[in-house]
Amino acid sequence: MTSPVLQKPSILKESYVLLDNVSWEQLEQLDISLAGTDARLSYLDGILEIMSPLSDDHEDSKSTLSTLLETYMRAKKIRFYIRGSATLGKKENNTRSEPDESYNLGIKKPIPDLVLEITVSSGGINKLEIYKRLGVAEVWFWEDGLLSVYVLESGEYQQINQSNLLPDLDLELLAKYSRMSDQFDAVNNYTELILTDK
Structure with a gap:
């Protein structure tokens, strides 16, 4: 060996x-x-x-984004299950990853429908290839307050402007609130906005 x-x-x-x-x-x-x-x-x-162990900035960004997303899904009565950062991967397809956050929508499944990745450094392993082999429907990358959304179509990821899983979600608005420095204010303000928009 x-x-x-x-x-x-x-x-x-x-x-x-x-x-x-x-x-x-x-x-x-x-x-x-x-x-x-x-x-x-x-x-x-x-x-x-x-x-290395994740920085406070990374964890703050992840927590704010995931809380905002969960707030949206609860307000819109979208059934979801938090999968967290549970290890995904199989020896058979030579992959393993620990997403920053992941979700099943509708029902619990072995593989998440949606994965969130908070990017604070470039380079490294091609996470999209890992998630493609696992069959994750959507992967969202958050970097410097901007969201990039990839959807799995015909066995390949395509970057899109709107989520297929959550087509009514305003991604630019979500990203805007994720950039707020105070998480409590960000979530409260976003909640008020989406509740009045029902």
């Missing part, structure tokens, strides 16, 4: 390291070794990304 090879380290807003030539068995061993460190692992075809 060959040893994992360091491909390239990067220190940006958050630190991650890429290891090349990592077997699934080595991934499982590293997962055990890193338990309790808050490191997050993503894996695709033998390449392993280890992300």
Whole structure:
């Protein structure tokens, strides 16, 4: 068995390291070794990304965006189930990821319908390829207060301007409130707006 090879380290807003030539068995061993460190692992075809514990900025952005989205779905009586950052992936398709947040709409399913990813550093593993192999219907990337939405159509992700899962959701408005510095005010103001818009 060959040893994992360091491909390239990067220190940006958050630190991650890429290891090349990592077997699934080595991934499982590293997962055990890193338990309790808050490191997050993503894996695709033998390449392993280890992300350092997430920053306060990352967690604040994730919490604000997910709370706003959940507020919208509750106000519009859309049945949803929070899947959280549960590990997704299979040895059979050489993938693993821990989304920042994920949801099933309508009913609970083994794979989330919607994944949220908060991007604070560029590079790393192609998350869309991981989610494509898993069959996730939509992936939303939030970066610097802007949302990019990808929908899985005919086996490939296409960037779109409006969610297929939530076609009445104003994504620009959601992104605007996600950029507010105070989470409490952002959620309260957004709630008032969507409740008066019913």
